[in-house]
Amino acid sequence: MAAMLIDPRLRRYSICVETVFTELPLVERIKRVAELGFESIEFWGWRDKDLSEIGNLVDDIGVKVATFCGNRKGSIVDTVAAQVLLDDLRDGISSAKRLGCDTLILLADELSRDGSVTQQYPELSPHTKFETAAKTLSQAARYAEDSQVTLVLEPLNTLVDHPGYFISHSKLGFDLIRRVNSPNLKLLYDIYHMQIMEGNLISTLTENVDLVGHVHVADVPGRNEPGTGEINYVNVCRALIEKGYKGFIGIECLPKTTSEAAIEAIKNMCLAVEARS
Numbered sequence: 001m002a003a004m005l006i007d008p009r010l011r012r013y014s015i016c017v018e019t020v021f022t023e024l025p026l027v028e029r030i031k032r033v034a035e036l037g038f039e040s041i042e043f044w045g046w047r048d049k050d051l052s053e054i055g056n057l058v059d060d061i062g063v064k065v066a067t068f069c070g071n072r073k074g075s076i077v078d079t080v081a082a083q084v085l086l087d088d089l090r091d092g093i094s095s096a097k098r099l100g101c102d103t104l105i106l107l108a109d110e111l112s113r114d115g116s117v118t119q120q121y122p123e124l125s126p127h128t129k130f131e132t133a134a135k136t137l138s139q140a141a142r143y144a145e146d147s148q149v150t151l152v153l154e155p156l157n158t159l160v161d162h163p164g165y166f167i168s169h170s171k172l173g174f175d176l177i178r179r180v181n182s183p184n185l186k187l188l189y190d191i192y193h194m195q196i197m198e199g200n201l202i203s204t205l206t207e208n209v210d211l212v213g214h215v216h217v218a219d220v221p222g223r224n225e226p227g228t229g230e231i232n233y234v235n236v237c238r239a240l241i242e243k244g245y246k247g248f249i250g251i252e253c254l255p256k257t258t259s260e261a262a263i264e265a266i267k268n269m270c271l272a273v274e275a276r277s
Contacts (some may be wrong), residue, residue, distance in 0.1 A: 007037035014040035014066035070104030077129035117164035117199035141182035186213025218253035
């Protein structure tokens, strides 16, 4: 299969194939995204995917897997659950190496189907949770260092999508990353989630740019494509890039109407950022 004609202006952007062209099988979604000019894709969990099929496809058409979730089990805040998380993560890292993916999303808690946290550990104090989290993340960072991958710890909103999630503000995530102090542990700054929880997007991103390893984009409210809500994504992304951010900007949004219309809006945003950055 011939490589797709990639638009070089879109190289820093990855498309989450879990949310677009959902009427198609996953590999067909990847092909469709590449046909539209994007070089990189990402997805959520890996255990329900045919990694050999994905790996062969991305090699054939010249697409990169930017990231995916390295863990879906356990929690960083409880010692027993932490071991479950670390075991799951080691399998995730092995899968990443198979796909040539060098960045893995790290979730702080296990999520149920409705997005809520399966276990919040109310018997543990905030201090105990923080200290256990720091120890768990230190071990996770050692795995990452040994495998030469980067883990990106993701804060999530607790007001709309993920009740009970431990890291609901970026400050806590940055504090933990500074405590661990590993070049292989950074933050996934999901602009949708953090707009809901804290706002102040540009200042937070630019003041902590050295600790940001991946960015996610979707508008508020609705988690739809850029331009449908309240966030000026051209200004936010331009400020981030001008401050020196070199990582991926991942588009993880739910199309408001059709996937074709959403991708067109996404492409317009990306090209506007590139024209001004």
